[in-house]
Amino acid sequence: MTDLSAEQRQIQDVAREFAARELAPLVPEYQRRRSLPPGIMARLGEFGLIGIMFPEEYGGAGGDVLSQALAIQEISKVDAGVGVALLVQVLALFPIWTTGTEDQRRRYLPKGLAGEIIGAIAMTEPDAGSDFAAIRTVARRDGGEYVINGRKTFITNGPVADFVVVAAKTNPGSGRRGMSLFLVDKGTPGFQVARKLDKMGWHTSETAELVFDECRVAAQQLLGEENAGFYYVMEDFNLERILLAAQCVGLAEAAYGAARNYALSRRQFGQAIAGFQAVRHQLVEMYAQLQQARLLLHQACRAYNGEDRVLWASLAKWISSEIVNRVTAQAVQIHGGYGYIADYPVERYYRDARVFTIGGGTSEIQKEIIARRLGLTQPGSRA
Ligand SMILES: Cc1cc2nc3c(=O)[nH]c(=O)nc-3n(C[C@H](O)[C@H](O)[C@H](O)COP(=O)(O)OP(=O)(O)OC[C@H]3O[C@@H](n4cnc5c(N)ncnc54)[C@H](O)[C@@H]3O)c2cc1C
Numbered sequence: 001m002t003d004l005s006a007e008q009r010q011i012q013d014v015a016r017e018f019a020a021r022e023l024a025p026l027v028p029e030y031q032r033r034r035s036l037p038p039g040i041m042a043r044l045g046e047f048g049l050i051g052i053m054f055p056e057e058y059g060g061a062g063g064d065v066l067s068q069a070l071a072i073q074e075i076s077k078v079d080a081g082v083g084v085a086l087l088v089q090v091l092a093l094f095p096i097w098t099t100g101t102e103d104q105r106r107r108y109l110p111k112g113l114a115g116e117i118i119g120a121i122a123m124t125e126p127d128a129g130s131d132f133a134a135i136r137t138v139a140r141r142d143g144g145e146y147v148i149n150g151r152k153t154f155i156t157n158g159p160v161a162d163f164v165v166v167a168a169k170t171n172p173g174s175g176r177r178g179m180s181l182f183l184v185d186k187g188t189p190g191f192q193v194a195r196k197l198d199k200m201g202w203h204t205s206e207t208a209e210l211v212f213d214e215c216r217v218a219a220q221q222l223l224g225e226e227n228a229g230f231y232y233v234m235e236d237f238n239l240e241r242i243l244l245a246a247q248c249v250g251l252a253e254a255a256y257g258a259a260r261n262y263a264l265s266r267r268q269f270g271q272a273i274a275g276f277q278a279v280r281h282q283l284v285e286m287y288a289q290l291q292q293a294r295l296l297l298h299q300a301c302r303a304y305n306g307e308d309r310v311l312w313a314s315l316a317k318w319i320s321s322e323i324v325n326r327v328t329a330q331a332v333q334i335h336g337g338y339g340y341i342a343d344y345p346v347e348r349y350y351r352d353a354r355v356f357t358i359g360g361g362t363s364e365i366q367k368e369i370i371a372r373r374l375g376l377t378q379p380g381s382r383a
Contacts, residue, residue, distance in 0.1 A: 045115025081204030092119025158208025190215030
C-alpha cells in the first residue's frame with residue numbers, strides 16, 4: 001500500500017525479511033512436528049516484532065496498531081500458526097500494560113516483549129465460548145491470596161506458556177460486573193496443562209486445555225481492578241479482531257500469489273491455464289477480495305482509537321475471515337489435484353484459513369456486534 005508511513009514500511013520490511021530468512025526454513029519441520037519452533041518467540045522479540053505498540057520504557061517501540069498488524073500479516077503469510085502465536089503474545093501483554101501495576105509491568109513486559117517468556121490468554125471454557133460472560137471459573141479471596149478453580153479450553157500458546165492471563169468470576173452473582181483477570185505463572189501449584197489439542201490447521205501453534213484446581217495466587221496477581229475484568233477483555237478482543245484480520249490478509253495474499261504463479265506455469269490443452277477466461281477471472285476475483293480485506297484492515301486501524309473502533313474491528317474481522325476462506329479454496333481449485341496434496345502450500349493455507357471465522361468471535365457473533373453498533377438490536381430505538 002502506498003499510504004504507509006516510512007516507519008510502517010520499515011516494520012513491514014523487517015517482518016518480511018524475518019519471515020523469509022528465519023521462519024520459512026523451519027516451517028516444513030515444525031508443521032510435521034505440530035509444535036511451535038523452539039526459540040521463535042525470542043527471535044521475534046529480537047527483531048522487535050512483539051513490542052511494536054508498547055512504550056519504549058518497557059522495551060517497546062511506541063508504534064501504532066497498523067504497524068503491529070503489518071508485522072503479523074507478513075509472518076502469517078509464511079506461517080499462520082506462528083502468526084497466531086505472536087498475536088496471542090501481544091494480546092497477553094497488552095492488558096498488563098494498560099491495566100497492570102508498575103510492579104506487574106516491570107515483571108512481565110520487558111521479558112515478554114523480548115520473547116523470553118511466552119504468554120497466553122485463557123478466556124474460553126468448555127461450556128462458555130461465544131457467551132463469554134457465562135464462564136464458570138471462579139477466584140475466591142482467601143486472606144492475601146485468590147484461589148482459582150475452573151477449566152479453560154482452546155488456549156493458544158497454552159502448552160508452552162510461562163504465564164497465562166486468566167478470566168475468572170470474583171463475584172459470580174454479578175454477571176459482567178463480577179469478573180476479574182489474574183496472572184498465573186507456569187508452575188503455580190494447582191495450575192496444569194490438561195492436554196494438548198490436535199487441530200485441523202495452525203499446526204505450528206500449540207493449543208491446550210488448562211485446569212485450575214485450588215490454584216492459589218498472591219493478591220498482587222490480580223490484573224487491574226477486581227470485577228472490572230470483562231471490560232478489559234472487551235478492549236483486548238477489539239485489538240484481537242484487528243490482528244486476526246491482518247492474519248487473514250497475509251494468508252489470502254499467500255494463497256493468491258501461489259495460485260497466480262501456478263496458473264501462469266501450469267499448461268493444459270496446449271496453453272497456460274491462466275489463458276482460460278474461467279481461471280483468469282477467478283484470479284481477478286481473488287485479487288479483488290484480497291484488496292477488500294486489506295482496505296477494511298487499514299480502516300479498522302485508522303478507527304482504532306475512535307468512537308467507531310468496535311464497528312470497524314468487527315467488520316474487518318468478519319469480512320476478512322470469510323474472504324480468506326474463499327480465496328484459499330479458490331487457490332486449491334486452481335491447483336487441481338495438486339492443491340489437495342501436501343507438497344503444495346495451498347493445501348495448508350486452506351486448512352489454516354478455516355478457523356478464522358470461528359476463533360476470536362465467530363462470524364455470527366461479529367454480525368451481532370455490528371448489528372448492535374448499527375442500533376438494530378432494539379427495535380423502536382434509533383442508531
Ligand atoms: C484454534 C483455536 C484457538 C483459540 N485460541 C483461544 C485462546 O487463545 N484463548 C481463548 O480464550 N479462546 C481461544 N479460542 C476460542 C474461540 O475464541 C472460540 O472457539 C470462539 O469464541 C467460539 O466459541 P465456541 O467454540 O465455544 O463456539 P460456540 O459459542 O459454542 O458456538 C457454536 C456455534 O453457535 C453459533 N452461535 C453461538 N451463539 C450465537 C448467537 N448468539 N447468535 C448466532 N449464532 C451463535 C456460533 O457462531 C457457532 O457457529 C480458540 C479457538 C480455536 C479453535
